[in-house]
Amino acid sequence: MKVYNTLTRLIEEFKPINPPHVGMYSCGPTVYDYQHIGHMRRYVGDDILVRVLEMNKYKVRHVMNITDVGHLTSDSDTGEDKMEKGAKKFGMSVWDIAKKFEKQFFDSEKALNIKKPDEIMHATSYIEDQLALVEALEKKGFTYIIQGDGVYFDTSKFPDYFKLSHQKQEDLKKGARVEFVEGKKNITDFALWKFSPSGVVKRRQMEWESPWGIGFPGWHIECSAMSMRALGQTLDIHTGGIDHINIHHTNEIAQSQAATGKEFVHYWVHHNFLQVEGQKMSKSLGNFYTVQDVQAKNFDPMALRYLYLQTHYRQEMNFTWESLEAAQTSFNRLTDEVSKWGEPKIGCAEFEQQFMDAVNDDLNMPKALAVMWELVRSAYPTSAKAESLFKFDEVLGLGIQKVSRVPPVRQAQGKQVSRVPREVMELVKEREELRKQKRFHLADQLRNKIKKMGYEIRDEEDGTTKISPI
Numbered sequence: 001m002k003v004y005n006t007l008t009r010l011i012e013e014f015k016p017i018n019p020p021h022v023g024m025y026s027c028g029p030t031v032y033d034y035q036h037i038g039h040m041r042r043y044v045g046d047d048i049l050v051r052v053l054e055m056n057k058y059k060v061r062h063v064m065n066i067t068d069v070g071h072l073t074s075d076s077d078t079g080e081d082k083m084e085k086g087a088k089k090f091g092m093s094v095w096d097i098a099k100k101f102e103k104q105f106f107d108s109e110k111a112l113n114i115k116k117p118d119e120i121m122h123a124t125s126y127i128e129d130q131l132a133l134v135e136a137l138e139k140k141g142f143t144y145i146i147q148g149d150g151v152y153f154d155t156s157k158f159p160d161y162f163k164l165s166h167q168k169q170e171d172l173k174k175g176a177r178v179e180f181v182e183g184k185k186n187i188t189d190f191a192l193w194k195f196s197p198s199g200v201v202k203r204r205q206m207e208w209e210s211p212w213g214i215g216f217p218g219w220h221i222e223c224s225a226m227s228m229r230a231l232g233q234t235l236d237i238h239t240g241g242i243d244h245i246n247i248h249h250t251n252e253i254a255q256s257q258a259a260t261g262k263e264f265v266h267y268w269v270h271h272n273f274l275q276v277e278g279q280k281m282s283k284s285l286g287n288f289y290t291v292q293d294v295q296a297k298n299f300d301p302m303a304l305r306y307l308y309l310q311t312h313y314r315q316e317m318n319f320t321w322e323s324l325e326a327a328q329t330s331f332n333r334l335t336d337e338v339s340k341w342g343e344p345k346i347g348c349a350e351f352e353q354q355f356m357d358a359v360n361d362d363l364n365m366p367k368a369l370a371v372m373w374e375l376v377r378s379a380y381p382t383s384a385k386a387e388s389l390f391k392f393d394e395v396l397g398l399g400i401q402k403v404s405r406v407p408p409v410r411q412a413q414g415k416q417v418s419r420v421p422r423e424v425m426e427l428v429k430e431r432e433e434l435r436k437q438k439r440f441h442l443a444d445q446l447r448n449k450i451k452k453m454g455y456e457i458r459d460e461e462d463g464t465t466k467i468s469p470i
């Protein structure tokens with residue numbers, strides 16, 4: 001198995017620290033607002049990585065954090081607290097906001113058939129671990145205090161600071177990376193713990209006691225504290241979006257390795273962005289979509305997952321409703337075909353090897369899908385194809401194994417079936433309406449549903465529709 005390592009900028013053979021065990025940490029959502037389909041593409045990517053590891057017989061311990069604490073969006077005290085922003089927007093407490101959007105996130109994961117992590121860690125439950133890590137850094141001389149502001153990490157004392165991002169200190173400008181704070185020694189220095197204003201207690205809803213006074217954690221400290229608590233001082237894999245490379249993950253490495261003196265992560269896996277109609281997703285542009293929006297338009301979430309798989313995780317992806325409709329059509333064709341197959345038996349070794357080669361080549365899911373369709377169209381017995389396809393689906397996660405295979409309806413000899421069940425006729429009428437509205441992907445879904453109920457639909461040239469038992 002080979003995977004692209006952001007740290008080395010190379011596709012490397014994967015070698016875990018303690019085989020067959022693998023410790024994997026995923027940067028989870030900040031639960032102050034809805035998680036959109038761009039976020040969910042990344043979590044499907046993490047799910048694929050876990051499934052490929054498991055196909056290679058590794059025993060994965062997958063840990064994810066939930067950022068339910070109010071960090072600032074910059075090191076400046078004037079930065080915006082996302083949790084407070086969400087609370088104000090929705091008229092709820094920060095604690096209720098966190099619960100609301102954590103549920104929305106996991107509802108989205110369930111709809112997309114994403115395996116739940118082995119451990120889910122809430123930032124607010126591990127404040128003591130975060131404080132302990134800051135204290136350890138303080139004892140080793142990596143910190144300094146800006147009075148009235150916070151405890152900061154001195155990046156000049158960590159020589160390998162840019163080893164993940166490959167940036168150069170001289171190329172950075174004040175304000176280009178984060179808002180510059182008066183008193184910072186270096187542009188890249190970052191807050192480990194922020195103070196409440198002098199004499200003011202609980203200015204924000206989320207603040208805690210610390211050795212330095214009332215305050216709240218900096219943006220990056222939670223991931224280091226929680227990942228090492230769950231997986232030890234050195235992790236096999238750490239995942240996230242490419243937007244985390246230059247700051248968040250760079251700072252995680254600095255604070256973690258400064259505290260332990262050990263390599264923090266062996267393999268960094270980063271996922272690229274999703275655009276909508278060639279633009280960044282934004283509520284102001286009206287192109288902000290969630291999994292629930294996809295479902296409201298009567299698309300199967302598995303069609304969205306299928307669409308994600310058509311683009312390599314390290315490539316930028318462009319979402320359109322037309323591309324989702326095409327993915328729905330392909331997914332319908334696949335499930336329609338599988339519904340006719342016999343019970344799985346034996347398998348097709350050549351296709352199974354090709355599929356394994358594809359997924360083990362830096363999670364090449366577009367190639368894996370191509371192998372899948374070659375299998376489906378092959379001349380192998382359907383029972384053999386079913387055996388292999390269901391193995392593929394352990395990685396694809398499309399729920400193909402749940403497709404019900406409907407036995408043919410047998411007519412009594414010499415008799416014609418003249419009466420079609422009322423439920424089937426209602427679906428036929430609904431399909432006709434959808435066809436008139438040119439909503440063909442939804443009409444195809446109903447055709448498949450009718451087929452699974454044991455009836456075939458044939459659209460005649462004269463515009464009529466004929467129904468017959470399969």
